[in-house]
Amino acid sequence: MRRRHVGRPRADGSRNEGHPRDEIIAVASRLFSEHGVARTTMSEIARRSGLRQSSVYYHFKDRDQILVEIVSVANRVILEHLERVTADGGSAAERLYRLLRFDARQMCRFAFDINEIYRLGALQDERFADFWNERQELNDAVAALIAEGIADGALREVDPTLTALVLLSNDEGTQNWFRSMGEFGQVGGEHYDPEDIATFVADLALAGLLRDRDEVDHxxxxxxxxxxxx
Amino acid sequence: MRRRHVGRPRADGSRNEGHPRDEIIAVASRLFSEHGVARTTMSEIARRSGLRQSSVYYHFKDRDQILVEIVSVANRVILEHLERVTADGGSAAERLYRLLRFDARQMCRFAFDINEIYRLGALQDERFADFWNERQELNDAVAALIAEGIADGALREVDPTLTALVLLSNDEGTQNWFRSMGEFGQVGGEHYDPEDIATFVADLALAGLLRDRDEVDHxxxxxxxxxxxx
DNA sequence: CCGACTTTCGATGAGCGTTAGAAAGTCCCT
DNA sequence: AGGGACTTTCTAACGCTCATCGAAAGTCGG
Structure with a gap:
């Protein structure tokens, strides 16, 4: 049994089923995505959530707190997929391909811009600590996959850590132009969707890493x- | 013969040889690089340039104007290198390798973050128009190189435009973790410098594209x- | 019905980017 | 040498932002 609308009523009379937190996250997520984090104001978030500006601060300590909540989802989705891929088994190369493709697709689809986090979050530790830890976890997992692939002879001999970093950042870089493409319509008259892009990115990465490149089709x-x- | 310090003297008594514009660009460039664009204030820029906050606006229309001035250099450096590479001749694959490696190196070295431009500049056209045009020019050039490489049989058959976009964004993505690495010291206990990274990125890209992968060493x-x- | 709790509000303050107009010099012409 | 034009900087102010604070308006449990 849930209590019904405890607390002072809203000025605009709106009511919210479910936690206002979730509503704010959803609204902020869309606004961050559309206009970028830097150009999204707390007033705008509040207004679209049916709240006054200062009321948002009851649910979130500050603007970055909202950001943290949103981005932490990004890593988690990929880490979940990593678990599934691991459970499914298959060769290291196969798991790597699946992970890279999923990551690239996720990046293109993701409601907003991972790259902005690097800028906003890089310096102020503490709050973004979880984000960076999960990122590191992901990187280690990819490096381990690559090392395994090298060990079983499927992949060329490369530095696993460096390669993992480069591959993951490739995915992130992809998001840059994919997103601006969406705004400007197309690039060079062509249209590409996340599936095509993700598949191509994974193809290119493994074509570069596999000893036997014909394996990519498989x-x-x-x-x-x-x-x-x- | 140059006039000596026309205009009202500065409050702090400092004098500037050369144009204040250049001083401001230099200062802003360093600050943007260290703290990110979003967290760099006009007051800080002014203070370090020996000016009061509002005096900066005599030299630049607004904050973004400073940004435009800085980032336009980025594309130009690479386009210049493109010209040199073109003049040097060599196979399409060779020119592509050189361009990618230079671009990645440039990204790591660049005083500040190209990715941030995508966020800040994506929406407001006009001022960033030159930047985007030059970017497009670069992309077209890379796509043309790839097409040429396919035609002469050195490269696998891929979509030149898509590949160009992915390769260039790979370079940009690289900057993300390279920069945060610099701040946090190292990644995973390893240290990589721009040369190693750039060479590896170019290696990986061409290993994925060349028909005859042994060609990479050459x-x-x-x-x-x-x-x-x- | 009353006190505790929850949620929202309105008012407020410090800091930001930006604009406007005055001020303090140099330069050039007479 | 004097004075007007020009250049560069200043001080003052405005509107907007994020964030804090204490009061207010409801529900809940006894």
């Missing part, structure tokens, strides 16, 4: 089978 | 010879 087929378009 | 050797560490 990996792609497996990935499309196990992680279909949703 | 391309790398040529690139190191023609574009030595500076």
């Amino acid at each position: 990996l792609r087929a497996r990935a499309l089978e196990l992680d279909p378009r949703d | 391309l790398r050797a040529r690139a190191l010879e023609l574009d030595p560490r500076d």
Whole structure:
């Protein structure tokens, strides 16, 4: 049994089923996505949540707190997929392909910009600590996958840590132009969707890493089978 | 013959040889780089330039104007290198390798963050128009290089435009973690410098694109010879 | 019905980017 | 040498932002 609307009523009379926190997160997420974090004001977030500006601070300590809440989802989605991929088994190369493709797709689809976090979050530790830890976890997992692939002879001999960093940041970089493409319509008259891009990025990465490059077709087929378009 | 200190003297008595514009650009560039664009205030820029806050507006229309001035350099440096590479001749694959490596190196070295521009500049056209046009020019050039490489049989058959976008954004993505690495010391206990990273990124890209992957060693050797560490 | 708790409000303050107009010099012409 | 034009900087002010504070308006449990 849930209490019904405890607390002072809102000025505009609106009521919110479920936690206002969630409503704020949803609204902020969309605004951050549309206008960028820097150009989104607390007033705007409050207004669209049916609240006065200062009321948002009852639910969140400050603006960055909202950000943290949103971005922590990003890493978590990919880490979850990592677990699934691990559970499914298959060769290291196959798991790597699936992870990279999923990550790139996720980046393109993600409600807003991971790159902005690097700017806003890089300095102020503490609050973003969880984010960076999970990021590190992801990076270690990819590095381990690469090391495994090298060990079993499927991949060329590269530095696993460096390669993991480069591959993950490739995915993030992809988001840059994909997002601006959305705003400007197309790039160079062509249109690409997240599926195409993600698949191509994964293809290119493994074509560069595999000893036997013909293997890529097989990996792609497996990935499309196990992680279909949703 | 140059006039000596026309205009009202500064409050703090400081004098500036050369144009204050250049001083402001230099100061802003460093601050943007250290703290990010979003967290750099006009007061801080002014203070370090020996000016009062509002005096900066005599030299620049607004904050973004300073940004535009700085970032326009980024594309231009790479476009210049493109010209040099074109003039030097060599196979399409060789020119592509050199361009990618230079771009990645440039990104790591660049005083501040290209990714932030995508966020801040994406929406407000006009002022950033030149930046985007030059970016497009670069992209077209890379796509043309790839097309040429496919035509002469050196590269696999890929979509030149899509590949160009992905490769360039890879370079940009690299900057993300390279920069945060610098702040946090190292990543995973390892240390990488821009040369290593850039060379690896170019290696990986061409290993994925070349039909004959053994060719990479040759391309790398040529690139190191023609574009030595500076 | 009353006190405790929850949620929102309105008022307020410090700090930001930006604008406007005055001020303090140099330069050039007579 | 004097004075007007020009250049560069200043001080003062405005409107907007994020954030804090204490009061207010409801529900809940006894």
